[in-house]
Amino acid sequence: MTDFSDALSVSSSGLRAQAQRLRHVSENIANADTPGYRRKTVPFELESGGPGAAAGVRTGRVNLDRSELARIHDPSHPLADATGYYDGSNVDLVIEIADAREAQRSYEANLKMFDQARQMSSSLMDLLRR
Template sequence: MSDFSNALNVSASGLRAQATRLQHVSENIANADTPGYRRKSISFEAVRNGDEGAVKTSRVNLDRSDLPSVFDPAHPLADDNGYYQGSNVDLIIEIADAREAQRSYEANLKMFDQVRQMSSGLMDLLRK
């Protein structure tokens, strides 16, 4: 039975990691027009001293690329020349990241369900 629980733990760690990734993607999309906002990203790392194959999220990384200068003399944050720093969020990248995270989440969910069904089938066989 421990193989089943290990598989469930690996799948659950993937679900948690992708949910966290989707949270950061949604924050990026929500702040795409916020002046001075830097894109957030996370990466995954293997869990040590735990289930083989399990993952966890790393610290949040801020995109250090240059913020674009936006010309809008009427903006309250504009300098003397009429420019302010915009956001470095690219909506195309965020949408692609959201789709990738969604597909990975669905794959982990299918794996979780498959292991659950296998465990239930094994219990039914053992009862007979």
């Protein structure tokens, strides 16, 4: 049964990591028009399960994208400098939507793996009861 529980723990760690990633992507999308906002990215790290246990994945520290902020010309904006420009955000909605779709599909794949391991475990228990 440890193989089944290892499969469940690996897929559940993937579910948690993709949910965290999707949370940060949604924050980025929500703040796309916020002046001075920097895009958040979250790396995945290998999570060792200890000796004899399956490894999983976890999210690392949240990183801020250090790429150049968009310069927006709007002299009437309260944050505009003497030249009429202010710093926008560095969020690209196309990239965020692609990241959200990738995270969603990875989440679904982990969910299917979790469900398959659970069904196999249940079928094994049914066979052992006979």
